[in-house]
Amino acid sequence: MRVEMKIKRKPGCEDLPLPCYMSEGASGMDLYAAVEADVELAPGEIKLIPTGLFISLPQGWEAQVRPRSGLALKHGLTVVNSPGTIDSDYRGEIGIILGNVGKSPYVVRRGDRIAQMVVQKVVRADITVVEELDETARSGGGFGHTGVK
Numbered sequence: 001m002r003v004e005m006k007i008k009r010k011p012g013c014e015d016l017p018l019p020c021y022m023s024e025g026a027s028g029m030d031l032y033a034a035v036e037a038d039v040e041l042a043p044g045e046i047k048l049i050p051t052g053l054f055i056s057l058p059q060g061w062e063a064q065v066r067p068r069s070g071l072a073l074k075h076g077l078t079v080v081n082s083p084g085t086i087d088s089d090y091r092g093e094i095g096i097i098l099g100n101v102g103k104s105p106y107v108v109r110r111g112d113r114i115a116q117m118v119v120q121k122v123v124r125a126d127i128t129v130v131e132e133l134d135e136t137a138r139s140g141g142g143f144g145h146t147g148v149k
Contacts, residue, residue, distance in 0.1 A: 028118045059089075075100070
């Protein structure tokens with residue numbers, strides 16, 4: 001399935017690559033840091049990193065911002081509100097809320113691939129208030145009720 005996503009670049013960000021799929025089977029497009037100068041993220045620190053991009057998706061679609069697995073594993077970098085949702089009616093600059101849960105500082109440089117963006121179809125729920133819900137075998141069990149093995 002394909003959908004048209006329109007992209008506008010922030011002036012001065014024409015040197016950065018557009019979001020792109022890095023392999024034939026990739027579901028996420030890499031997003032690049034549009035920082036003017038290097039940004040250091042100390043352990044435990046959270047910063048908003050600009051991408052220099054604005055997007056438009058048709059109604060009924062969203063973009064989700066997710067961490068890059070290599071940055072998470074090797075450096076402890078994550079997208080704090082993962083997945084971050086970009087609604088179809090949002091027209092502001094895409095910013096990545098990047099957090100360092102690692103043990104060492106990490107420097108974000110202009111043009112670094114810092115997150116990935118996945119485009120998804122949106123299904124909206126119709127809310128119905130009821131007196132009782134149907135019973136299941138699980139019912140209210142949660143938060144590890146099935147154990148670890």
